[in-house]
Amino acid sequence: MAAPTIGPATAGNAAATVTWTAPAAAGGAGITGYTVRIHNGTGALSTLPAVSAAATATSVSVTGLTNGTAYTFDVAATSSAGTGAYSTLSATVAPVAGPSAPTIGTVTAGNASARVTWTAPTSAGGSPITGYTVRAYVGTGTTAAVTQTTAATARNVTVTGLANGTAYTFDVTAVTALGSSPASARSAAVTPRTVPAAPTIGTVDPGAASATVHWTPPADTGGSPITGYVVRAYSGTGTTVLRSQTAAADATSLVVTGLTNGTAYTFAVAATNAAGTGAFSARSVAVTSATVPGAPVIGTAVAGTAGGAIEATANWAPPTVTGGSPITGYRVTALQMSSAGTVLASTVSGDLPVTSRSLTMTLPVAGNYRFTVQAINAAGVGASSARSNRVAGQ
Numbered sequence: 155m156a157a158p159t160i161g162p163a164t165a166g167n168a169a170a171t172v173t174w175t176a177p178a179a180a181g182g183a184g185i186t187g188y189t190v191r192i193h194n195g196t197g198a199l200s201t202l203p204a205v206s207a208a209a210t211a212t213s214v215s216v217t218g219l220t221n222g223t224a225y226t227f228d229v230a231a232t233s234s235a236g237t238g239a240y241s242t243l244s245a246t247v248a249p250v251a252g253p254s255a256p257t258i259g260t261v262t263a264g265n266a267s268a269r270v271t272w273t274a275p276t277s278a279g280g281s282p283i284t285g286y287t288v289r290a291y292v293g294t295g296t297t298a299a300v301t302q303t304t305a306a307t308a309r310n311v312t313v314t315g316l317a318n319g320t321a322y323t324f325d326v327t328a329v330t331a332l333g334s335s336p337a338s339a340r341s342a343a344v345t346p347r348t349v350p351a352a353p354t355i356g357t358v359d360p361g362a363a364s365a366t367v368h369w370t371p372p373a374d375t376g377g378s379p380i381t382g383y384v385v386r387a388y389s390g391t392g393t394t395v396l397r398s399q400t401a402a403a404d405a406t407s408l409v410v411t412g413l414t415n416g417t418a419y420t421f422a423v424a425a426t427n428a429a430g431t432g433a434f435s436a437r438s439v440a441v442t443s444a445t446v447p448g449a450p451v452i453g454t455a456v457a458g459t460a461g462g463a464i465e466a467t468a469n470w471a472p473p474t475v476t477g478g479s480p481i482t483g484y485r486v487t488a489l490q491m492s493s494a495g496t497v498l499a500s501t502v503s504g505d506l507p508v509t510s511r512s513l514t515m516t517l518p519v520a521g522n523y524r525f526t527v528q529a530i531n532a533a534g535v536g537a538s539s540a541r542s543n544r545v546a547g548q
Contacts, residue, residue, distance in 0.1 A: 160174050163245060167252035170247050186234065190216060263344040263346045284330055285306050287302075294340070347377035350432040358421055359441075365443055382402060383400065386423075408423075421438040422438070443478060444479035447529040453512075481531050490522070490523055490547075492522075526542070
């Protein structure tokens with residue numbers, strides 16, 4: 155059987171890759187394999203064992219060589235008739251050591267990413283470094299979840315495609331024409347994260363110079379626990395923040411104080427985590443903070459007509475303070491007084507129209523009476539006026 159044609163031999167780390175071309179004539183029998191012999195740099199046959207390759211092979215990796223030592227190789231084809239002639243010797247090659255491991259540095263978590271840093275190997279071995287490979291593992295797992303490559307001059311890379319909220323560790327290897335270095339030590343674990351999504355704004359309950367804002371927490375926390383909320387108050391649909399207050403991580407409502415009664419406000423809320431404050435929710439519906447009105451100004455009470463029904467008339471003027479909500483009516487109370495000035499009984503009117511300024515009340519019994527008046531708005535019934543002068547119900 156004719157000899158194969160030897161091709162290039164390429165040095166590796168304690169290894170070499172030997173190539174060949176199959177013989178043009180197989181001697182009438184099919185080739186069943188190849189045998190590659192190892193020679194020293196002078197051509198003498200080495201004591202290292204020959205390496206076998208499959209019938210279809212045109213190359214084989216020869217391992218177990220000594221870095222820095224020169225080697226040549228030849229190859230012969232084998233068939234059912236036996237082993238044929240060996241090729242000429244290959245060019246001389248000397249295996250060289252690969253690079254040492256890089257040193258892992260700091261890792262900084264980002265949004266679905268992490269920035270990994272390292273120091274170059276102390277030795278590049280026998281071939282220049284052509285790049286680096288950075289691998290991300292879930293926790294202390296052994297299978298790389300994400301692999302990313304970068305240039306030979308790089309000393310950091312941002313690894314993307316990570317899952318927020320999942321802890322990762324990293325290692326890095328140097329790459330040369332001879333192969334990859336051992337991996338660096340694993341980094342400390344870091345957890346990628348981003349700011350939370352926007353909460354969902356809920357109802358707003360107006361109060362006295364305040365409003366209670368409700369919301370639903372965001373479903374997406376950005377991979378980091380929510381640490382609190384920020385609630386902003388705006389005048390109507392304006393864009394200027396008039397008031398900003400914070401709430402605890404487990405809160406779903408907040409009483410925003412310091413508002414001006416009678417002013418319409420809208421509100422928005424955002425969640426905060428270790429990565430920062432997320433987007434604000436949509437604006438709430440507008441509400442107007444209000445409190446109960448001030449006391450009306452009592453006027454002069456007038457006694458009823460002698461000999462007629464037991465009655466008297468109360469008079470008043472509107473309060474100067476509406477509480478931030480329009481007055482919707484009034485309520486009058488008649489106080490039956492003893493000669494010593496104590497209240498014996500009281501009679502309360504129904505709610506009167508907002509236009510009312512006086513009320514003639516039919517009283518249950520004859521006697522001396524004083525009157526008080528309260529104003530009403532959407533927030534409730536306000537303070538009582540001072541007591542009127544004393545009149546006789548008759």
